[in-house]
Amino acid sequence: MRALMALSTAFTCGLALFLLIYVLAKGLPNITWNLLSTKPSYLTGNIGILPDILNTVYIILATLVIVIPLGAGAAVYLTEYAQNKKLVSVIEYAAETLSGIPSILYGLIGMLFFCQFFGLSTSLLAGALTLVIMNLPTVMRTTQESLKTVPQSYREGAFGLGAGKWRVIRTVVLPGCIDGVITGCILSVGRILGESAALLFTAGFAHALNGFFDGLGSAGASLTVALYIYVKEQGEFQVGFAIAAILMLLTLLVDLLAALTRRYFQKRRSQ
Secondary structure, three states, X not given: OHHHHHHHHHHHHHHHHHHHHHHHXXXXXXXXXXXHHOOOEOOOOEOOOHHHHHHHHHHHHHHHHHHHHHXXXXXXXXXXXXXXXXXXXXXXXXHHHHHOOOHHHHHHHXXXXXXXXXXXXXXXXXXXXXXXXXXXXXXXHHHHXXXXXXXXXXXXXXXXXXXXXXXXXXXXXXXXXXXXXXXXXXXXXXXXXXXXXXXXXXXXXXXXXXXXXXXXXXXXXXXXXXXXXXXXXXXXXXXXHHHHHHHHHHHHHXXXXXXXXXXXXXXXXHO
16 A cells, blocks of 8 residues: 555656646746737738736736635625524535636626626626636635634633734624635636636637726636637647746646745744
8 A cells, every 4th residue: 555655656756747847848938028918910811829827817816816815705794693503514614616717608697697797798808707707716715724723712802802803803704814815815826827718708708908997807828818818719829839838837836825824824823
């Protein structure tokens, strides 16, 4: 069994290293300043991914602005205020179920609900709202588990000093669980970076260069959607590998930030 586990570990690590090295070796030589700083032009044949990079940033910002208050607020209510434990367990089960739904179903529901019912049409805002629903369980569960790590004696001590419920949560509980909130946000960013199926239905695949507010109201392709378009529709495999390398580097950066953040707050809490 020990040899079998060692073999499984070696196979998993080797596969991950192979994918990492293969994508970076194929993609890094194709990353140029012209690719990163220009928009595509069908008249001149120029290929640029600047609109796709900006669209990705817009979607991340819009999603986090909405999902952080919703997820953290739901976690605070379930942990600190909710008295009905059966209701809490039902909500937690529903959140875990939402985490396992395929993203293409989120895209279909987002297209029917946000694009058609609410009249947002195909836009980055519709894609961001769809990603809010996808990432809400992640932020809520990580914040909730972090809230549970705050010692009950901290709450009792604050109550003993005459502080009210909301003041205890705002000044004692939330500062003690900030690492969970930040970790949930970073994990959400990683999931947003890798999402393509849901955005194909809701955000579209236009390569338009817009400002933040104009971009939210119009269709636009994220980096993952642009990767699909360039490879599947246009056969630009070099550009596809370049975008894949950028996405992989961004994912590694997000994972590194998550690990450093968790370590920083753990060290700060132990002190």
